[in-house]
Amino acid sequence: MVVNLKAKKRLVARVTGVGVNRVRLDADHLDDVADAITRQNIRSLITAKKITIKPIVGTSKGRSQMKKAQKHKRGTTQGSKKGRKGARVGKKDVYVAKVRSLRRLLKIAKDRKDLTNPEFWALYKKVGGNTVRNKAHLRLLMEEIIAKRS
Missing domain, CATH: 1.10.1650.10 (50s Ribosomal Protein L19e, Chain O, domain 1)
Incomplete structure (x- = not known):
């Protein structure tokens, strides 16, 4: 039936x-x-x-992940790069990374009581205004401030 x-x-x-x-x-x-x-x-x-x-049958991502890894690996050596540095990593990305690392360094110094609050903010504004070149330059400025204080 x-x-x-x-x-x-x-x-x-x-x-x-x-x-x-x-x-x-x-x-x-x-x-x-x-x-x-x-x-x-x-x-x-x-x-x-x-x-x-019935069990769920999904699409395997293994092959696509492998292809993606190959694609990311290729063209990264010195002779394979085309375009200037700013074409591969933008100016803004470089700036943001630099500012974040410098601000992290400032915060650590402030938490350790190496800097007073007004000194911290003076340096913070310099970092935001792109006056500070790198971490070494920031450390130099901090040493100058500390030396001036004592």
């Missing part, structure tokens, strides 16, 4: 929280599935392995 089990599949999908296409009914026990009308009946059929849920 051929029974339309579309409604049963929908009920199983609702009970298990999966899509209808992942519900698989055992061909040998279709009459048991047709008799099941309550959610409890459905759950008992699932535990009895008369109704199974």
Whole structure:
């Protein structure tokens, strides 16, 4: 006897929280599935392995990750670079990285009580205004301030 089990599949999908296409009914026990009308009946059929849920089959990312790694690796050696330095790493990115590292250094100095609050802010403004060239220059300025204080 051929029974339309579309409604049963929908009920199983609702009970298990999966899509209808992942519900698989055992061909040998279709009459048991047709008799099941309550959610409890459905759950008992699932535990009895008369109704199974197909596993999720996703797309593997392994190959794409490998290709991405190859792409990132290529063209990074000295003779392969085209365009000036600013074309590969923008001026703003360089500036942001520099300012963040200098501000981190300033904060550490302030937390250690090497700098007073007004001294800290004077140097902080110099860092933000791009007056300080690098960490060594900042350390030099800090030493000058500390020497002037004492």
